[in-house]
Amino acid sequence: MSAPTFIPFTRPNFNQETIDAVAEVLRSGWVTSGPKLAEFESTLSEYFGGRPVRCFANGTATMKIALQVAGIGPGDEVITTPISWVATSNVILGVGAKPVFVDIDPITRNIDLNKVANAITPKTRAIMPVYLAGLPVDMDRLYAIANQYKLRVIEDAAQAFGSQWQGKRIGSIGDLVSFSFQANKNLSTVEGGCLVLNNEAEAKLAEKLRLQGLTRQGMDGMDVDVLGGKDNLTDVNAVIGLEQLKQLPSYQTRRAALARQYFDLIRTELKSAGLEDLNLELPVESFTDTNWHMFQVVLPLDQITIDRAQVMMELKDLGIGTGVHYPAITGFTLYKDQGYKTSDTPIAERIGRSILTLPLFPAMTDEDIGRIAKGLVGILKKYRKN
Numbered sequence: 001m002s003a004p005t006f007i008p009f010t011r012p013n014f015n016q017e018t019i020d021a022v023a024e025v026l027r028s029g030w031v032t033s034g035p036k037l038a039e040f041e042s043t044l045s046e047y048f049g050g051r052p053v054r055c056f057a058n059g060t061a062t063m064k065i066a067l068q069v070a071g072i073g074p075g076d077e078v079i080t081t082p083i084s085w086v087a088t089s090n091v092i093l094g095v096g097a098k099p100v101f102v103d104i105d106p107i108t109r110n111i112d113l114n115k116v117a118n119a120i121t122p123k124t125r126a127i128m129p130v131y132l133a134g135l136p137v138d139m140d141r142l143y144a145i146a147n148q149y150k151l152r153v154i155e156d157a158a159q160a161f162g163s164q165w166q167g168k169r170i171g172s173i174g175d176l177v178s179f180s181f182q183a184n185k186n187l188s189t190v191e192g193g194c195l196v197l198n199n200e201a202e203a204k205l206a207e208k209l210r211l212q213g214l215t216r217q218g219m220d221g222m223d224v225d226v227l228g229g230k231d232n233l234t235d236v237n238a239v240i241g242l243e244q245l246k247q248l249p250s251y252q253t254r255r256a257a258l259a260r261q262y263f264d265l266i267r268t269e270l271k272s273a274g275l276e277d278l279n280l281e282l283p284v285e286s287f288t289d290t291n292w293h294m295f296q297v298v299l300p301l302d303q304i305t306i307d308r309a310q311v312m313m314e315l316k317d318l319g320i321g322t323g324v325h326y327p328a329i330t331g332f333t334l335y336k337d338q339g340y341k342t343s344d345t346p347i348a349e350r351i352g353r354s355i356l357t358l359p360l361f362p363a364m365t366d367e368d369i370g371r372i373a374k375g376l377v378g379i380l381k382k383y384r385k386n
């Protein structure tokens with residue numbers, strides 16, 4: 001028997017229409033930011049209920065500009081989560097502010113809103129929550145805290161395009177909401193990102209900040225009045241986004257169906273292996289709020305004799321790719337050198353050590369999920385402590 005095909009943990013999906021649309025832009029004579037970007041931004045604005053939207057070269061630039069639009073800089077503190085892609089706290093450091101890490105909720109794996117008030121000081125200016133795997137936090141709670149303490153909110157919704165809160169799209173409500181269109185995200189422009197803003201004045205500032213701080217007046221008037229960067233999104237990327245938006249509903253349906261399969265088949269496998277007492281933590285079983293950007297389990301490391309890296313190796317030998325999203329940011333050298341300690345956020349430390357991302361992307365088959373559930377539970381059984 002030949003080896004089973006390898007299932008990566010994720011894979012982008014670009015159809016023929018997307019390839020044709022890119023070719024058309026390349027042939028058009030205008031390839032950087034232009035009419036397709038304007039069309040993408042107005043389509044996104046419609047998608048988010050009419051709020052202003054501006055696009056940027058990537059999600060990291062989008063979050064940086066969100067912080068700049070909110071006026072956050074040296075001397076300011078921003079409350080965030082240690083379980084995220086390091087971009088979240090890197091951009092806080094990048095504008096000269098200080099990230100303050102609050103521990104996570106072990107069920108949602110997002111920032112624990114019950115612990116936010118304790119971390120607020122006179123220097124706190126903003127909260128930057130992250131919607132891990134696309135699952136939003138309790139938005140009513142979040143904005144109640146922000147209003148009470150007069151804080152800005154910069155939502156790192158990089159993973160949450162298409163997610164909802166009580167029937168409302170993430171991005172259609174709230175303060176500044178940042179998305180990423182990086183290759184692995186549910187909606188991808190290869191690289192890219194967008195920011196949902198509150199008003200046209202903020203949108204104008206974001207436009208300046210993404211292009212050297214440039215203002216234009218009249219035909220040949222030009223001035224620079226703020227320090228901007230080079231963070232614009234091109235028409236090539238924008239047209240990919242426009243095509244992806246058309247496919248998004250079918251992607252979302254498929255992702256949710258695959259996630260349901262995971263819940264069913266992992267539970268069935270655990271039961272038939274006699275491992276029901278094994279504390280394998282599954283995600284929040286939400287089929288209304290999350291976009292199923294990822295399906296993540298937390299391994300019962302105290303009940304098995306191997307660590308996460310060994311579990312990943314065993315899965316790889318079965319042709320199953322996995323990922324780690326994410327180790328606690330406070331354990332990285334840059335952060336340790338600034339005095340942060342993973343032990344200050346013990347839940348994040350534990351989950352950062354034991355969380356595992358299983359494959360989930362629209363082109364997967366039901367058989368793939370069966371193979372992964374069987375493979376994972378087989379490994380847990382093999383290495384179970386007596």
Ligand SMILES: *Cc1c(COP(=O)(O)O)cnc(C)c1O
Nearest residue numbers: 058059060085087158159180182
């Ligand atoms: C992808 C991602 C980002 C950054 O996006 P890029 O487009 O890669 O710069 C930020 N935060 C989170 C949680 C992400 O998943």
